[in-house]
Amino acid sequence: MPMDSELKEHLVEEFRRLLELGDDVDEQGDSVDLRTLLSELAALRSEVRLEARQFKGALDELRAATEQLRAENERLVREAESSRQQAAGIRQQTERQMLLELLELRDRIDAGVEAGRSHRPSWRSRWFARRDARYARALGEGLSLILNRMDRLLGAYRVRPIEVLNRPLDPQCMNAVGVRVERKCDDGIVVAEQRRGFTRDGELLRCAEVIVNKRKPTV
Amino acid sequence: MSEIIVGIDLGTTNSEVAMVRGGRVDVIPVGIDTFILPSVVGFTEDGTLLVGEPAKNQHALHPERTVRSIKRRMGEDVRLTVGGHEYTPQEISSMILRQLKGIAERELGESVSKAVITVPAFFSDAQRQATREAGAIAGLDVVRIINEPTAAALAYESGREGAHKVLVYDLGGGTFDVSVVNLEKDVVEVLSSHGNNHLGGDDFDAKIVEHVVAHLREASGVEGELAPAAQARIRRAAEAAKIHLSDAPYATIMEEYLLEHRGEPVHLNLELSRDDYEAMIEPYIAETLEAAHTALEGAGLTVSDLDEVLLVGGATRTPLVARRLEEELGLQPRGEVDPDLCVAMGAAIQAGIIAGMETPTVLVDVTPYTFGTSALGFLEGMEYPYCYVPLIRKNTPIPVSKSEVFYTTHDGQQRVDVTVHQGEDPDALNNIEIGRFSIEGLRDAPRGNPIVTTFSLDLNGILHVSSKEKATGLEYSVTIDNAIARFEEAEMETARQRVEALFAPGDDSAATAAPRQRVEAKALVEKAERLLEGASPDDREDLVDRIEALNDALAGDDDGALGEAMDAMADLIYYLES
Numbered sequence: 001m002p003m004d005s006e007l008k009e010h011l012v013e014e015f016r017r018l019l020e021l022g023d024d025v026d027e028q029g030d031s032v033d034l035r036t037l038l039s040e041l042a043a044l045r046s047e048v049r050l051e052a053r054q055f056k057g058a059l060d061e062l063r064a065a066t067e068q069l070r071a072e073n074e075r076l077v078r079e080a081e082s083s084r085q086q087a088a089g090i091r092q093q094t095e096r097q098m099l100l101e102l103l104e105l106r107d108r109i110d111a112g113v114e115a116g117r118s119h120r121p122s123w124r125s126r127w128f129a130r131r132d133a134r135y136a137r138a139l140g141e142g143l144s145l146i147l148n149r150m151d152r153l154l155g156a157y158r159v160r161p162i163e164v165l166n167r168p169l170d171p172q173c174m175n176a177v178g179v180r181v182e183r184k185c186d187d188g189i190v191v192a193e194q195r196r197g198f199t200r201d202g203e204l205l206r207c208a209e210v211i212v213n214k215r216k217p218t219v
Numbered sequence: 220m221s222e223i224i225v226g227i228d229l230g231t232t233n234s235e236v237a238m239v240r241g242g243r244v245d246v247i248p249v250g251i252d253t254f255i256l257p258s259v260v261g262f263t264e265d266g267t268l269l270v271g272e273p274a275k276n277q278h279a280l281h282p283e284r285t286v287r288s289i290k291r292r293m294g295e296d297v298r299l300t301v302g303g304h305e306y307t308p309q310e311i312s313s314m315i316l317r318q319l320k321g322i323a324e325r326e327l328g329e330s331v332s333k334a335v336i337t338v339p340a341f342f343s344d345a346q347r348q349a350t351r352e353a354g355a356i357a358g359l360d361v362v363r364i365i366n367e368p369t370a371a372a373l374a375y376e377s378g379r380e381g382a383h384k385v386l387v388y389d390l391g392g393g394t395f396d397v398s399v400v401n402l403e404k405d406v407v408e409v410l411s412s413h414g415n416n417h418l419g420g421d422d423f424d425a426k427i428v429e430h431v432v433a434h435l436r437e438a439s440g441v442e443g444e445l446a447p448a449a450q451a452r453i454r455r456a457a458e459a460a461k462i463h464l465s466d467a468p469y470a471t472i473m474e475e476y477l478l479e480h481r482g483e484p485v486h487l488n489l490e491l492s493r494d495d496y497e498a499m500i501e502p503y504i505a506e507t508l509e510a511a512h513t514a515l516e517g518a519g520l521t522v523s524d525l526d527e528v529l530l531v532g533g534a535t536r537t538p539l540v541a542r543r544l545e546e547e548l549g550l551q552p553r554g555e556v557d558p559d560l561c562v563a564m565g566a567a568i569q570a571g572i573i574a575g576m577e578t579p580t581v582l583v584d585v586t587p588y589t590f591g592t593s594a595l596g597f598l599e600g601m602e603y604p605y606c607y608v609p610l611i612r613k614n615t616p617i618p619v620s621k622s623e624v625f626y627t628t629h630d631g632q633q634r635v636d637v638t639v640h641q642g643e644d645p646d647a648l649n650n651i652e653i654g655r656f657s658i659e660g661l662r663d664a665p666r667g668n669p670i671v672t673t674f675s676l677d678l679n680g681i682l683h684v685s686s687k688e689k690a691t692g693l694e695y696s697v698t699i700d701n702a703i704a705r706f707e708e709a710e711m712e713t714a715r716q717r718v719e720a721l722f723a724p725g726d727d728s729a730a731t732a733a734p735r736q737r738v739e740a741k742a743l744v745e746k747a748e749r750l751l752e753g754a755s756p757d758d759r760e761d762l763v764d765r766i767e768a769l770n771d772a773l774a775g776d777d778d779g780a781l782g783e784a785m786d787a788m789a790d791l792i793y794y795l796e797s
Contacts, residue, residue, distance in 0.1 A: 049757060053794040093252065111476035115484040169280055171263070171273035176280040178447050188264065188280065194448045203251065207272075209451065212280045 096205065099159055103198060103206055106154070109147045110196070116140030154198070162197035164190045164208045173197055175207045179214035189213045224333040224362060224574045225323050226566025228370070229312065229350065231290040232392050234258050235563035236319040238327075239571035239579040244374075244564045246557075247326045249319075254560055256322075260314045261285035262302035270318040286311050291416070293353075294346030309349050313356035320357055334359045335570040337562050340366040340398045340412040362573055368398035369407040370565025371531045374556045374581050377402055383526045384410075384518075386511060388544060388552065389562075391532035393419040397511045399518035399525075411517030413510045418503060420461070420534030426499040427457035431472060431489060439485045441478065449478040453487070464493045465536045468624040468671060469689075492624075497539045504543050511547070522548050530554035531561055555585050555614045589613045590674055590682060590702065593638050593647030594625050607640060607647040610674040620675040624689070627661065627668040634659045635670055637686045639699065656697045658686050676702065737773065740781055743788045744769055750795055758795060765791055 117140070162173050168188050169176055174197065182191050190210045197208025225238045225247075233255045237246040249256040249271065261274035262284045269277065269285075278285040284302040289311040298305040316334075323331045338350050347364050354361035368387035377385050383402040389395065396414035400407055431453050435441050445453070452474050460470040474487040515522065528550050530541065541552045556564065564581050571579040589609045596606030610621045627635065635658045642650025661668060669689040676682050685696035747766050751759055765788045772784040 046761065049761075050794075057794050096252065108475040112484070115476045115479060118479070119482065169277060171261075171269055171276040175276040176278070177451060179280055194451060207276065211447070214280060 095157070096200075099154070099157055099200065099205060102150070102154065103159075103196075106147070106150050107195065109143060109150060113140065113143045113147050116143060157200065159198050159200050159205060162199060162208050164193050164197065164210050166190065169210065169212050173199070173204050173207060174210050176212045177209045178211045180211050181215055182213045183215070185213045187213060187215050222333065222574050223327065223329060223331050224335060224570035225320075225331055226370075226563055226568070226570045227316065227319055227334050227336045228367070228560075228563035228566055229290065229315065229336055229338070229353075230258055230391070230562075231288050231394055232258055233559075234315055234319060235560055236323050237560070237563040237567035238323065239567050239574075239576055242577065242579055244567050244571075244579055244581045246560045246563055246567075247323055249322050254563075256315070256319065258290065258315055259285060259287050260289065260301070260311050262304075266302065268314060270314055289315075293349045294343060309353040310356060312350070312353035316353055316357035316359060320359055332358065332360055333362050333570075335363045335365060335566045335573065336361055337365055337367045337370045337566050339396060340368055340400075340409040341396075341414075342366075363569060365566060365569050366398070366400075366407070366409050367396070367531070367562050368400050368409060368412070368529075370562045370569065371529050372400060372402055372407060373565035373568045374561040375527075375529050375553055376580060377527055377529060377553075384520060384524050385527045385529060386514070386525055386548065387529045387531060388507070388511065388535065388540070389414075389531035390507060390534040390540065391419050392421050392534065393417065395419060395507055395510070395532075397507065397514045399514050399520060410520070411514045413514040413517065415506065415510065418506065419532070420537075422503055423461055423496075423500050423534065423537065424454065424457045427460055427472075427491065427496065428453055430491070430495075430499065431457060431487065434489050435477075435485070435487060439480055441480050441485060446478055452477060456487070460491055461496070461537070464491070464496050465538060466620055467622040467673075468493045470496075493538075500537070500539065504539055507540075508543060508547050511544070525550060528552040531558050533559045551612065553614065555583050555616050556581055557583075557616075584617050584678055585614045586611055586617050586619070586676055587613065588641045588702075589643050590639065590641055590653075590676065591647070591650075592625075592672060592674075592684075593640065595628050598645055603646070605647040607642070607645050607650060609643075610672070611676055613643070618675070618677045620673060622671055622673040625670045625672060627664070627666050627670065630665045631663050632666065632668065633661045633663075635661065635686065637672060637684065637695075637697075639674075639682070639684050639697065641702070653682075653702060654684065654697045654699045656684075656686075656695050658688065658693065658695045660693060661688050662691055662693075664690070736778065736781060736785070740769060740773055740785050743785055743792065744773075746792055747788060750792065754795060761791060762795075 116136070119136075164174055166185075167190055168186075169190060174190065177194055180191055185191060189212065191213045192211035193208060194211060195209035198205045223238065225236050228235045228237075235246055235249075235254055235256065237244055239245070246254045248254055256271045257275045259271065259274040259278065261269040261277055261281065263269060263277070264281075264284075274285055275287075278287065281302075283300075286299060286301055289308050292299070292308040293312065295308060298307055299311065301311070316336075320331050320334075334354060336350055336354055338347055342350070350364055351361045367389065368385075371387050371389070372385055377383060381403070385400050385402060387396075387398045387400060389397065394414065394416050395418040396412060398412040399410045401410055402408075432445065435445075456472045456474055460472050463470040470491050470493075472487060472489045472491060476484045477487045478485050515525075525548060528544055528548055530552050535541070535552075535554060535558050541554060544550075544552045561581075568579050568581070590611045591607055591609035593605045594608050595602070595604050596608070597603065598606050608623060608625075610623055611619055615621075625635075637656055637658065638647065638652055639654035640647050640650040641653050644650050658670065661670075670686055671689050672684065672686045674682065674684050680701050682699040682702035683696060684699070685694055687694040744766055747762050747769075751762055754762055765784070769781075769784040769788050772781040775781070
């Protein structure tokens with residue numbers, strides 16, 4: 001944009017006044033030689049440049065630090081989540097292992113209860129050894145109570161038995177370990193349970209081992 | 220990102236899938252707590268496909284609708300009738316592969332379309348082609364078929380250092396294969412292979428079952444065939460005992476209320492020693508060793524030509540296998556990679572290499588040292604009281620617990636000293652003693668009173684050693700912290716001393732500091748000169764000034780001035796580079 005003549009005039013006047021003032025300063029105050037002034041200016045420029053670089057560097061560092069902090073934070077969140085999952089997995093695995101061991105123990109107590117239940121002494125021995133019979137019955141009852149207690153404990157861990165008898169074989173949770181012929185029953189129906197199966201929270205904990213009815217011969 | 224290629228071990232009895240993720244080999248779980256998918260395919264009455272455990276579960280009821288061991292039929296031109304439909308062996312195998320593909324996809328959350336599949340070394344071209352076809356039917360591009368011993372060698376990272384002759388001994392649940400392979404850089408050549416399709420860990424279980432049933436008959440007078448439920452319990456107990464005997468000298472087989480005989484409950488309570496178990500299975504092991512020699516002969520090699528022996532298959536966990544192989548071949552067999560999964564891992568490594576990944580590795584925590592104790596024995600044909608008995612061998616995966624039985628040496632012995640050593644020398648005194656303790660107050664018994672010593676090493680390197688008088692349960696123990704790290708530090712100290720000894724005594728570290736400073740100053744000058752070219756005119760000016768200042772300081776002998784000039788230059792270089 002062209003400068004108007006009035007402004008031009010004003011600036012020239014200002015410059016003149018400044019020059020005159022400068023002469024006065026030279027005459028009245030300490031004189032500053034040009035070389036010193038230039039070198040001071042150069043030092044100042046260098047200083048400013050260095051400051052600018054440092055400022056830029058500081059900004060970069062700050063940015064990098066912020067970025068690093070963000071990344072670290074993300075990593076920590078991820079790690080915390082993964083540790084949480086890992087801990088939950090380990091807990092689940094340990095519990096599962098413990099429950100499977102408990103089921104083994106339960107099988108044995110159950111076998112003991114069954115053995116007591118199926119025992120049929122003759123009337124003669126019942127009559128002549130009444131005290132022994134009472135004692136054996138009490139032992140059997142004790143075993144049954146232990147079994148009940150164990151079932152309650154397993155229930156507290158959400159372990160549930162799989163119902164198998166008189167149901168069709170479900171290969172997802174039942175293992176057919178044998179077959180039997182029962183005329184009154186349909187093919188593929190479970191007629192005996194050899195080893196009880198269990199689930200936990202709807203997930204298979206241990207497969208049931210079952211005997212299945214099979215009337216039709218295998219082709 | 221590399222493309223996804225999975226590695227599949229398509230086995231006769233079981234199959235597994237693995238892949239490389241983040242530079243490490245992961246075997247993908249196929250169910251809760253299991254990586255192993257039974258190679259069984261079946262159909263329910265309504266035609267629903269079952270693969271793996273469910274198919275196996277219905278086999279007794281529907282054998283006509285279930286197929287097992289289809290691998291044995293691969294390559295045959297047959298059609299098998301299953302559930303009223305006809306299928307080729309390739310189609311049946313493809314159902315197993317399709318299941319594994321699905322498992323991998325669920326795990327990854329991405330589709331999987333390529334695979335490396337393993338086959339036995341003796342598979343013919345037709346059998347290999349059939350395997351390739353099975354992959355194609357399952358929607359998998361089989362990028363390579365590799366031999367099982369090759370996969371095992373890859374999992375063990377065998378032969379990376381140069382030419383290597385390796386014997387791969389693969390004893391699974393029901394099959395046995397032994398192969399001699401030549402490894403050279405990336406080329407793996409199967410020189411010979413031998414085996415028995417009907418020999419494996421199941422035979423070991425059967426021997427224990429036989430022993431248990433004989434004991435039952437003798438102790439309880441049980442006659443006739445046992446009830447199926449009792450048989451199943453004995454089979455399970457036998458397998459558990461076999462597994463226990465891999466790490467301990469005795470296993471107790473206990474089955475309460477196993478059956479009823481003459482109106483009375485019969486319990487099973489039998490102790491089985493490792494010695495008795497090993498005697499039972501020795502003929503099987505002898506057969507496998509014979510096969511190993513046949514394979515060596517087939518490869519035109521002798522025992523001394525072998526560089527390594529690798530163990531594959533779950534049955535190789537029985538310690539007798541490794542011991543007899545070591546006696547026969549003079550090499551300690553390697554078994555640190557999970558023997559059930561190592562073929563799948565090797566397939567995954569091959570897949571990773573094809574996908575362009577850096578050679579992946581199988582990460583296994585192993586002990587770098589052998590730990591053992593000392594006992595009376597024979598050393599170089601002479602009776603010697605400090606024979607070394609290693610309990611945990613070098614390269615054993617940790618955590619681990621191993622037990623051995625020792626016997627008192629004289630009548631009425633009341634005290635036994637147990638020493639704990641680290642090292643390999645047959646003479647315990649030449650190894651490093653890291654602990655000792657004594658058991659006192661043993662019962663008054665004739666010599667031969669058994670003492671069971673157990674070494675347990677955990678992931679943190681803590682070694683727990685205990686000794687127990689078997690008859691009374693009297694037990695003493697010692698715990699050694701950092702059993703692994705301690706000796707690394709000791710080695711470090713030795714190295715430090717060795718290096719220090721190389722320097723002359725009275726070496727003044729301050730005197731060496733000044734020359735180092737001058738070298739660093741010169742390096743700064745050179746660096747600044749390199750930066751001159753790309754610098755702006757202003758920056759160049761500053762660089763020149765500071766180079767001059769640094770050269771001046773270098774020419775002088777004022778270390779303080781040199782330090783200041785170096786700091787100023789380092790400062791400028793730092794800003795110019797940032």
